[in-house]
Structure formats: C-alpha cells, structure tokens
Amino acid sequence: MDELPIGRRVAYWRGRRKLSQQVFADRLGKSKSWVDKVERGVRRLDKFSVLYEIAYILEVDVQLLLGKDPERRADALNCIDQIEVQEIRAALERYDSMSAYFDAAPYPPPLVDMRKAVNHAWLTYQYGRYGMLTRALPKLLRDAQAADAGHDGDHSREAAHLLGQVYQIASSVLRKLGECDLAWLAADRSMAVAQRADDPLLAGIATTRVCNAMVAMGRPRPALELNLTIANRLAPGGGNDTDPGRLSVYGLLLLQGAMAAARLGDSATVDDLINGAHEAALLLGSDQNHYWTSFGPTNVELHRAAAAVELGDGGRAVEVHQQRIAEPAFNTLLPERRAHHLLDLARGFAQIGDVANAGEMLLRGDRLAPSEIRCRPIAHEVMSDVLRRTRGAPPSLIAELAEHMGVGV
Template sequence: MTNTLTIGERVAWYRRRRGMSQEVLAGLVGRTVDWLSKVENNRIDLDRLSVIKSLADMLDVALADLVAEPSLMEWTSDSGMRTVPALRAALMDYRNVTPFGASISAVEPPTVPVLQHELSTLWDAYQSARFGYVTGRLPSLIAHAEAAVSTFTGDDLDAARRVLGLAYQLAAVQLTKIGEADLAWIAADRGLGAARAAGDIVLTGTLLRSVTHALQATGRYREAVQLTNDAANYLEPNLSDPSPEMLSVYGTLFLAGSIAAARANDAITTRTFLQAADEAATRLGKDANHLWTAFGPTNVAIHRVATAAELGDVQVAVDLGPQVDTSGMPMERRVRHALEVARAYSAWNRADEALDTLLEAERMAPEQVRYHVLSRQLVLTWVRQQRTKPSTALVELARRLDVMD
C-alpha cells in the first residue's frame, strides 16, 4: 500500500482481507461499530499507538503495516545514493559475526582519535535531524570500528569497542526514527555485545535504552516496560556517587520507559517512571548532553507532554506543550516535541495552530518531519477531513511529505 492511505483506511483494507465485519473487529477491540466506522472513514483521529496496536493484533498484522512504516528515504546531497540498503548490508555483514571475519576484512582501521571524531560527527548530525547524512555514512563508521576491534589491543581495543557500541546505538536510534524496526533490533543487539565486551556499564545502560526503543517500534510495549525496570535495577548499584554520564543514561532510560508505559495504557507506571527521571534530572542539575542523551529537566518536560498525548490526556498536552521552552535542546528533540504539540492541537480541534506548528517544525528539520509517521498521518488525516478544498499550505505540505498525489 502507498503512503496515501490513512491508518483508518489501512484498518479497513486489512479487515476486509481478513474477511471480518466491522461488528466482529469492533467487538474484539472492545469498541462500538460506530467508533470503528468513524475510524475507517477518517472521522476520528487514530493517533494513539496503544489503540492502533490493539487493532493490529486483532487483524494479525504488524504495527508497521498500519502506520505505513518504513518510509522511503530520499536521495539528497547529504545521503548520496546509498541509504538504508547500505546500512542493512553493514549490519548483516557475516564477517562481523563469524570467528574468521577479521582475517578477511578489507577495511584498514583508522586510529582511535579518528574513530572518535567520526562518531561524534555523526551523533551531532543525528541531533541536528540530518537523517540522510547519518544513514549514508554509518556503514563506513561501523566497518571502521569493527576493523579496529578486530585489530587493536589493550586500551585502544577498549576505546574501539566503546566507539563500536555507540555507533551501533546510533544506528538503532536512526533506524527506529525512519521505521526500520527489525534492523534497529539487530543494531541494538550488536551494540550491547560491544558494550559487554568493553566492560562499560554506562555504555551498556545506554544500549539497553536502545533495546527499549526497538521493542516499542514493534509494539512490544509491556516488554519495554519490563526491560526498563530490569535495566534500572542493573544500574542502581552505581548511583551512590554517579558520574554525569551515568545519571543521564539512567534518567533517559526512564524517559523511554515512560513512553512505553503510556502506550501500554499504564498511567501509574508512566507517572512512576517520569518521577524517577525527574529525580535524576534534579541530581544532574541542568540540561546536558552527555553521551548525546539531551537529558535534563527540559527533556523530562517534553516526555510529560508526549506521555499525556499517548494516554489520551489531550488537555494536559495542550496546556503544557506550548509552555515548554525547547530552544536550548538539540534540533531532533525540539522538532519531536513540536510534533506532539501539533498532535495535541489537532485532537483539540485547533487545526490552524496544529498546521502552523507542523510547518514551523518542517522549516527547522524537514527530514525529521518527512520521515516521522506522526506528521505524515496528521497531514493525511487533515486532508481527508476537509469538507471544502484544502488550503494551499496544507496541500503543498502533503505533497512534500509524499502523502498526496
């Protein structure tokens, strides 16, 4: 199916393929036939992942099948003509998972400082929402880091393992962003292996957060909540006198878990995780970006808005969202928050403000808006719901996001 179908239209398509009536599917998800009819006819915004996941489960399809992920990554001057397939090839290179791989590797490893510079450059680009640039260059970084791990010894080996773990984490978060959930899982798993080999508990903690995101990308929200608890227990013995990096990793772990809990419709655990993150942010004392976590009080506030939206507390999201000052945050965080504010405005029938917010987000980070399922589905739903001819601004945005012919 193309990107020009709303989630509701996809539900209808799969329901018919399964030979199910609206009465049957509505009953299986505990809703009325009237509700399902409105969903399939775009009269109700279907933007809560917990609800979408329940429909996907009853239709026996993947969550990604309903939300139209992944989305094709366009060729740009940043990405070149090698995007996700090249990254897939790097992640699935048999030489990285076989005992004789190092002996046949054709890549000459650079020095540790060069590796660290490559890593920092790509993480900074990710936080600037340059997704094509990151995707196009990650295969080279992974190949260089793998070669270094196979070649170096002593302190250089430990440093190379750290670079490799963080390179795989970057691959996991980037792939999650563009809807490649299965590849994100592979990347997170590889990163954890590198972190464990390095004996680095902070690095292991940040990779566990990536596994949490990978679980969420496939709709496994309760497993992500359980992993958050398990990972927190693993890190807690190191919190009596933690480094800023440890506090940041610990806090962002709970932020990821709070989203998972909200998507699992578990409001109590959501509040518990947000409180734990808030306490870590208070101990840290200010917004920071240790290990590219962008962790601090502002990121906690961003997640309060996002979890409110996931739980259906639209008024909380509308009231709190516009008040959060994200100007000091990395661009990726700023735009992700803007998408949540646009979603809240849309659910509150403040369509003009929703569109203005999304257009401003696109101005700041066009790639992020283009590839995020929330922005694409918001725009497509707005187009479908128009009773008169859509505005020029909306039509042009829909075409830029490739959700309208």
Template sequence: MTQDSASIGERVRATRKLKGWTQGRLAREASVSISLVRAVEQGRSPASPAFVAATARALGEGVADLLDQPYPRTSRDEQNVHAGITHVRRELATYRIPPEDVPPRPIQDLAAEVARASQLRHSVKLGDLSGLLPGLLHDLRVAWYSTDGPEQERIFGLLAEAYAATSQVAYKLGYIDLASLAVDRYEWAAAQSGDQLAVLAGDYQRAGEMIGTADWSGAERFLESSRRRIESDLHREDPATLAMWGNLHLKSGLAAARAGRRDTADAHLAEAAETAERLGQDRDDYRLCFGPTNVDIWRVGLAVEMMDGTEAVKRSKAVKLPEGTPRERVGHHYIDLARGFLLHGDRQGAFSALQVAKRTAPTQTRYHPMVHETIRMLARQEARASETVRGFAAWCGITSLD
C-alpha cells in the same frame, strides 16, 4: 514508484478483512475498543503508535507493513537520502567477518568521525549520516580486529555509538527491521566495551523495540531490572549515572502510557523530573539526551501518548527550548505537539506545529508516520482541504487525502 495513498486505517481494514476478522474480533485480540477500531478504519480518528503496535501484533503483521514503510522515494533528493542504506545493511551483516588486510586508522581519527556521526544524528541530517556510516563501520571493524586490551574496549565503545546512530537513521527512514538489527549490534559491541552504562543504554534501546511490538508490560519489567543495576550507585551523584537512571524512567513512562496506565506513566515522569532537577543541566551521555529540557519534551509527549491532547497543550506552555537543543529533539517535540493540538481540537495549532517541525528537522518530519496521520486528519476535518494542507501532504509524499 507510487506515492503514499492509503492511510493506516485503510491498511488495518484491508489486513483485517484478509484474515476474515470482524471489527469486534480485532478489537478483542488487540485489547482496544471497537469504537476506536471503527474510527481509525473510517478515518475519523488518527492511528496512534499504541494502536498501530497493538493491531499489528494481533493481526500477525509487522508494524512497518501497516505503516507502509519505508515510504516510496519520489525524487532524486529522496533517493540520495536513502542511498547509503544498502551499504549499511552489508556492514551490519558482516560485522564479525575479518576485514581485508588493511592498516587501522588512528583511534583519534575514528573517535572524531564517530562524534561527527552522532552530531549528524542529533541534527537529523539523515542523508549525510547514511552516507558516512558504511565506511565508518567498516573502519571500526578493522580497528577492533587490530587491537586488544583497553584500546580494543575503547574501539568497541565507539562502535556501539556508531551502531546507535545506525539504528536511528534506519528507524527514521522507515527501515524498522534494519533498525532492530542495529540495536542487536549495539548490544554486542557495548558488552565488549566493559562499560556498564553503555550496556544500559542498550537496554534503553531494547525496551524501545519491545514497546514498538506492544510488549509494554515486558518492557516495564525489563527496564526495572536495568535500573536495579545502578540504583546503589545513585548516592555518588555521578552525572552520567543519574542521566541514565532518568532516561530509563522516561522509557518506562512511555511503556506505561502506551499501555494506558496513566498513574504509572506519571510516576515514572516524576522520577525523571526529580533526577533532572538533581542534575540541573542538559546532558548527552551515551548520546541519550537527558536533563530538564528533555524531561519537559517527554512531559508533552507522554500526555499525547495517553491521548490527552488538552493536557499536552497545557504542558507545552511551560516548555522552553534553549539554543543548542538538538534538532532531533525539537522536531520530535513539535510532531508530538501537533498530535496534541489535533486531539485538543485545535486544527490551526496542529498545522502550525507541523510547520515548525518541518523547518526544524525536515527529513525527520517528512518520513514520520505520525506526521502523515496528522496531516490526513487535518485534511479530512476540513470541508475542503486548504492549499497549504494539501501542499504539506504532497511534500510528505501523500497524494490521496480522501
């Protein structure tokens, strides 16, 4: 296997040339500036998620193709992290096939194991999670075939939570299509659970799929319709409902930011912040973190998505991450902050943030495409890449920084 050597910009350029398109044609089709296309292809500007999604859609390519995901495994440890994916794929394919004639496990045991899967997801222990999920999905399939009524609905709720963890581990390891399939399975299980908020958590995930394919306006419309389903319930001050309302606004903010609609993104952020203030605490309903801490993390991330590194760095000064904040969220914050520092022109700040992300959530950091983009840019912007930058790049599996 070869390590990651080509940048996103180089892949965009190669794909564009294969289609016989000029840079101007790609810029028009993707609704981005020609100067941005040139800068990304030449390695002078990082490829943002919005740029990747827009150019992939214009070129008729998958986002995973432009990102070259999943990245090659170059060590035994990396091979072990990915080892469960083949078995996960099988379970997603056989999700409605009657299982062999085996007795179901007690529901309390299944609930405990689903909770463990979610804990592994939040702590970003992806190898352990990918190893746990195939057997758990199988056992949950046995259970829902063996029950009915309210007990079966509970099993479907547990199955939905397990599918959410499946989607996250697949996405973070770079299996984007498999992650999308897990979202499909989540929606199916949530619909059987009889839980409206679980269904809306599926809408949150579905909107993420739409945002990833540059359907930003469609995602905003979809999320607006989702919020209308619980708007009349907000006066009841039910914490789980409020948290879902806030999360749906945050996802709408991401769609607007990717589309370049800053005022709209800030308006959704303000709605989420007001909801977090009403809650007054961090929550983990349906394994979607929401509360003051997560809104602050999103506040920085949305500034980065709007390519305003200076604002992102400014906002980051107010972020306090309490003990107990999930490592997935902390790691994601520092990955975003590294991008913000880079846009702000603070290379040392960017590298320091990447180092914190690595210490906090190493596997997530190693496989995150924006980490790869950031470390490439740091190397290119130095007259001679430092040994520490080169070492970090090699740890990510990047061999060529030219």
C-alpha cells in the same frame, strides 16, 4: 525478492508498511477483492499507471516491484531509500570480529579518525539530518567494525565503545524512518558490544535503544521491564556514584520506560517514572548531553507531553507545553529534540480536534529539522489527519508541506 511474482512483492511491501488489504485498497481506489487477486497472482498488473500508483502508496521505487535494482531517487535529500536500507542491512550482517578471531585485519582504521567520525554522526543525528546520516552509515558501520576487530590491548575497549555508539546511532535513525527490524538488530548488537567495552553506562543507553525498537515493534511490556531492570542496576546512590553521566543514563532509562508504559495505557507507572526522572534531572541541574542523551529538566517535560499523547490525552500534552516548558530552555535544545516535541504536539492538537494548530506544529517542526517531519511515518499520519479534517482547501503552506511529504491533499 527478485524471483518473486510481482503480486507477492506488492504483498511484501504492503506488509512492511503495515497496511491492511482494505486500507491499501481504499488508498488505491480499488476493492479489497482486487488487491487480494493481485497479490495471489490471479489478476495481472499490466498497466504502468497502476503500478506507479502502487509504488507511490507503498513508498518504494517502482523498480523494486518489477524485481529490478532500484534507481537512486533524485529527491532523496532528507529520507532513506531502498539502496540505503540494503547497504545498511549488509553492513549490519558483517561479522568482522569473528573473522578477526581467525585472521586479524592488518590495518584497522585509526581510533582518532573513528572518534571524529562517530562524534560527527551523533551531531548529524541530533541536528535531524537523517538522509545525510543514512548515506554515511554503511561506511561508518564497516569502519567501526573493522576497528573493533583489528585493535587489541589497551585500544580494544575504546574500539568496542565506538562500535557500540555507531550501532546505537544506526538503531535510532532506522527506528525513526520506520525500519524497525533493522533498528532492533542494530540495538541488540550495541548491547553485546557495550559489554565488551566494559562501560555500564554505555550498556544502559544501549538498553534504551533496544527498548525503543521493541516498542516500535509492538512489544511495550518487555521493553518496560527491561528498562526498569537496568535502571535499578544503574540508579545513583548506594554503591553507585552520582556523576552527570550516570544521572543522565539513569534518567533516560526511566523516561523510555515511561514511554513503554504509556503505550500500555498504564498512566500510574508513567507518572512514577517521569517523576523519578525529574528528580534525577534536578540533581543534574540543567539540560546536558552526556552519552548523547540530551537529558535534563526540559527533556523530562518533553517526555511528559509525549507520554500524554501516547495515552490519548492531547489536552494534557498541550497543557504541559504551555505551562511547564520554558521557551528559552526549549530553544537551547538540539533541533531533533525540538522537532520531535513539535511533532508530538501536532499529534496532541489533532487528538483534541485543533487541526489548525496541529498543522502549525508540523510547519514549525519542518523549519527546524525537515527530516523529522517529512521522513517519519507518524508525521505522515498526522498530516493525513490534518488534511482529511480541514474544511475546504488547506492553507497553502500546509498543502506545500504535504506535497513535499508525499501526502495527498
């Protein structure tokens, strides 16, 4: 975008942040006409104070608006920055497997090293350390692609399996951080690689990543249909076994289908799918982490609450938390799952007008996994709502968290 006028760059990043001209103007304290003139180049942006304010609202480095290489932020401990985005995009745009078709890589990374790196990346994600993960992703993607391209024979399936997992990790964290286009690209790649790995369960999990990205991009209906199609293929019973891995993948497909149905406002389908997942969880017996799904009875209830929030029924979400989720079982879940649920609860409390408890859930989530609260766009929306609806000055801990999140008090 270096050759674009500055107004076009502002329009581009405003679009990426999904802000209308009116909302953007309101946050700037300007008129919609002023924003329109800036973006069309009719009005010049010649005050650095205004430029920095625009960069702050759009959550980008001011150097990007000036058409220069961004400087790495000193405070980028938990969140992704544009350097990471650009490096991950470049890694996803590599086609090592095609190059290897003509000229195989002579020294692919050892698979034993790749297994360790992939396991570490999964744990980094499930502990909610998104900044650490996004900084490691470009190299991990390149290494996994090189391993997939360079290994053949008996090792080719394992190399493809590891690459498929890396694509899924990338898709999951990118979706959380609002980079939905890249999340979809990584998820789509994971589905293709899963077929080469010849692992139907890996393909099933890849399906959930694709569908999550589709929902985030405003495409819940095809996401629902795809989740159900693959869930039916993998359903236990008949010619399929009922081992823990299959139960976990099948159950997660149903849960993600329920979330897509909730986005559509289809409460009957939500109930059917969550009840089906509950049956699979009962067969599994306890919360486990096969195929990195964190699937089990407690996670089913977390999704029941999350779906209620998506349906706009915050009271139901709070009720599920209070009556159906046992605290000991909840506390055994990994930090990402727990913090994600607390963010859903914050949304639920906000829906019923209880901004004090909404803020408390944000604080609890931040103590568990700061990145889940400080880096996710949906958390910023909840915090903005809490601040706007709090009478008088917000509590000091809320004000401090809002400052860390970059949400104006």
